[in-house]
Structure formats: structure tokens, C-alpha cells
Amino acid sequence: MSFIDYFRANKTNSASVAKERLQIIVAHERGKRNQPDYLPAMQQEIIDVIKKYVAIDDEQVHVTLENTDNCSVFELNVTLPG
Amino acid sequence: MAKIIVVTSGKGGVGKTTTSAAIGTGLALKGNKTVIIDFDVGLRNLDLIMGCERRVVYDFVNVLNNEANLTQTLIKDKRVENLFVLPASQTRDKDALTLEGVEKVLNELSETFDFIICDSPAGIEKGAQMALYFADEAIVVTNPEVSSVRDSDRILGILQSKSKRAEQGSEPVKEHLLLTRYNPARVEEGEMLSVTDVEEILAIPLMGVIPESEAVLKASNQGEPVIHNQDADAGKAYSDAVDRLLGETVEFRFLTAPKKGILKRLIGA
Numbered sequence: 001m002s003f004i005d006y007f008r009a010n011k012t013n014s015a016s017v018a019k020e021r022l023q024i025i026v027a028h029e030r031g032k033r034n035q036p037d038y039l040p041a042m043q044q045e046i047i048d049v050i051k052k053y054v055a056i057d058d059e060q061v062h063v064t065l066e067n068t069d070n071c072s073v074f075e076l077n078v079t080l081p082g
Numbered sequence: 083m084a085k086i087i088v089v090t091s092g093k094g095g096v097g098k099t100t101t102s103a104a105i106g107t108g109l110a111l112k113g114n115k116t117v118i119i120d121f122d123v124g125l126r127n128l129d130l131i132m133g134c135e136r137r138v139v140y141d142f143v144n145v146l147n148n149e150a151n152l153t154q155t156l157i158k159d160k161r162v163e164n165l166f167v168l169p170a171s172q173t174r175d176k177d178a179l180t181l182e183g184v185e186k187v188l189n190e191l192s193e194t195f196d197f198i199i200c201d202s203p204a205g206i207e208k209g210a211q212m213a214l215y216f217a218d219e220a221i222v223v224t225n226p227e228v229s230s231v232r233d234s235d236r237i238l239g240i241l242q243s244k245s246k247r248a249e250q251g252s253e254p255v256k257e258h259l260l261l262t263r264y265n266p267a268r269v270e271e272g273e274m275l276s277v278t279d280v281e282e283i284l285a286i287p288l289m290g291v292i293p294e295s296e297a298v299l300k301a302s303n304q305g306e307p308v309i310h311n312q313d314a315d316a317g318k319a320y321s322d323a324v325d326r327l328l329g330e331t332v333e334f335r336f337l338t339a340p341k342k343g344i345l346k347r348l349i350g351a
């Protein structure tokens with residue numbers, strides 16, 4: 001590394017920021033596109049059922065779907081008001 | 083049986099038409115009977131890039147509607163033997179295309195051509211899906227820039243779920259990454275995503291890197307696909323890409339910036 005390159009390397013490297021952001025968003029979007037079509041509707045219906053009993057916001061509900069080789073794990077997390 | 087190759091990107095203006103013209107011409111120069119189809123119905127542009135805009139009589143939609151046959155509609159290239167253009171309609175919109183109609187035309191072309199290149203419109207909606215539906219292979223044109231890379235990934239998702247091959251569960255569409263408008267100097271400055279960055283994110287085989295080049299604008303001004311300009315790096319890089327598409331192993335060129343002199347290096351210019 002030359003003398004000048006040393007200072008260059010310390011400059012904020014916008015390409016590496018771009019790469020990091022892309023890796024995150026692309027992974028997120030790939031996960032979403034592999035999920036079944038019925039998932040958003042099912043999620044909404046479950047939330048509606050919970051709402052019949054407890055007052056919650058949609059943001060208090062977190063849904064994840066993890067795919068492993070031979071099965072999928074559907075996880076629903078609801079933060080109930082204390 | 084022709085090989086059907088779609089040139090696609092999701093994002094607009096990244097170089098699909100430039101690439102369709104260059105790759106189609108390159109395949110024909112190598113002796114393959116090739117037709118390039120403009121799927122950008124309503125926004126015809128391939129004719130200008132190919133330099134045949136004044137010879138358009140009928141178009142793709144006329145053929146679909148049986149208002150003209152393929153022999154009347156195909157435009158024979160003036161420079162290259164075995165090269166033809168099927169122009170898009172200027173006056174109709176993308177709804178004029180139907181899968182059944184497109185399939186019929188592709189089947190007919192398949193009987194006599196070796197390669198069918200489909201120049202896709204921008205976007206991920208109907209027009210782009212129509213262009214990629216029957217593809218055997220896909221050239222995903224990408225610029226080293228965040229929104230282009232993200233859109234390329236989305237179009238890959240569509241190739242893997244909404245193409246005919248995906249729907250029928252047959253062998254998947256063969257994907258090729260073509261990185262265009264690459265500026266090695268800016269990559270070395272850390273201002274632009276590198277080839278390896280984009281390869282890592284999209285994870286599909288690289289078929290070419292086309293440098294950002296003034297020769298491309300000049301070529302479009304003259305209506306002469308840039309691959310004819312073998313003095314320009316962009317022309318040579320497209321030739322390499324054609325060779326790789328045909329299965330050859332070709333070393334990558336133009337990935338590094340020309341070396342600067344010692345004085346420029348010291349002052350950091």
C-alpha cells in the first residue's frame with residue numbers, strides 16, 4: 001500500500017456501505033418472495049381474532065417463517081399490553 | 083430449434099437495448115442466424131440502435147393480429163448476414179401482446195433461427211414478464227449501483243417463479259450477469275460497487291463487464307451497434323461476452339483503471 005493509498009483507505013468508502021445495504025435488503029426480499037401467497041391474509045386473520053379479545057396494534061405482532069430442509073416454522077409473536 | 087434469450091433488468095435505462103443490439107449482432111457475426119425482437123411495445127427503440135428505423139413497415143403487433151406475416155415484417159440487417167430485427171409497435175400498448183400470440187410467433191421463428199433475442203421493456207410487470215416467459219436463457223443487465231442491483235434480484239425472482247420453465251418445473255432458465263457502465267477508476271476510489279460485490283450479491287455467473295464508454299453514445303448516434311467498433315473497449319467487451327455466451331472461456335478485460343503517472347498519483351488526481 002502506498003503512502004497516498006493509506007489516506008485514501010481511511011476516506012469513507014461509499015461502495016462498501018452500498019454493498020452492506022444491498023446484502024441486507026436483498027436477503028430480506030428473497031425471504032419474502034419464498035413465502036406462500038396465503039401468508040399475509042392468514043396473518044391478518046390471526047391478528048383480527050386476537051383483537052376480539054385484547055386491544056393490540058398491528059405493530060405489536062411479529063411474524064416469521066423459517067424454512068429448513070424438510071419443514072417450515074411459523075412463528076407469531078404478540079406483545080400484549082401489560 | 084432456436085435458443086430464446088431474454089435481455090432483462092427490472093430497472094430502466096441500464097443498457098438492455100444497447101446489449102440486445104450488440105449481442106444479437108455478435109451472434110450473427112459468428113454465423114448464427116439471429117433475430118432480435120423489440121418487446122418494448124409503445125416505445126420502439128431497437129430500430130434506432132440497429133439503424134433500421136426508416137425501413138420499418140410492419141411490426142410485432144401486426145404479426146400477432148395477422149395483419150402481416152413474418153417475412154413481410156422482419157427487417158434484414160444491412161451490414162451483417164443472418165441478422166434480422168422484429169420491431170415493436172409505436173402506436174399500441176403492452177396489452178396488445180398475449181402469451182398465445184407471442185408463443186405462436188416464437189414457434190414460427192424457432193423453425194429457421196438459431197437465436198432469438200428478446201429486448202425486454204423496463205419494469206417487472208406484464209411487458210417484462212411477457213418478454214421473459216418463453217426464455218431458455220436470460221441476460222440480466224445490471225449497473226454497479228444500488229437500485230439496479232436490487233431490481234436485478236427481483237427480476238431473477240420472477241425468472242425463477244413466473245417463466246414458462248418455472249411454471250412447468252422443467253430445467254430453470256439459465257441466468258447470466260452482464261455488468262454494464264462499469265467504471266474501474268471509481269471502483270478503485272471506493273465510490274462504485276465492484277464486479278465481485280455485484281457477483282456476490284446476485285450470485286449468478288458473470289458473462290461480461292462492459293465499461294462505461296463514450297463509444298456507446300456514438301454508436302447509438304450512428305445507428306450502428308457498438309460491437310462493430312472493435313477499437314473501443316465497450317465493443318471488445320461485448321465480443322468477449324458473446325464468446326462466453328457461446329460457451330468459450332475468455333479472460334475478463336477492462337476491469338482495472340489505466341495506470342496513472344507518478345505525479346498524478348502523488349497529488350491524488
Ligand SMILES: Nc1ncnc2c1ncn2[C@@H]1O[C@H](COP(=O)(O)OP(=O)(O)OP(=O)(O)O)[C@@H](O)[C@H]1O
Pocket residue numbers: 091093094095096097098099100101122202203204262263264292293294295296298299302316
Ligand atoms: N456501456 C455504456 N457506456 C455509456 N453509456 C451507456 C452504456 N450502456 C448504455 N449506455 C447509455 O445508457 C442509456 C440507456 O441505454 P439503453 O437504451 O440501452 O437502456 P435500456 O435498458 O434499453 O432502457 P429502457 O429501460 O428505457 O428500455 C443510453 O443513453 C445509452 O447510450
Ligand SMILES: [Mg+2]
Pocket residue numbers: 098099100122127202203
Ligand atoms: Mg430499451
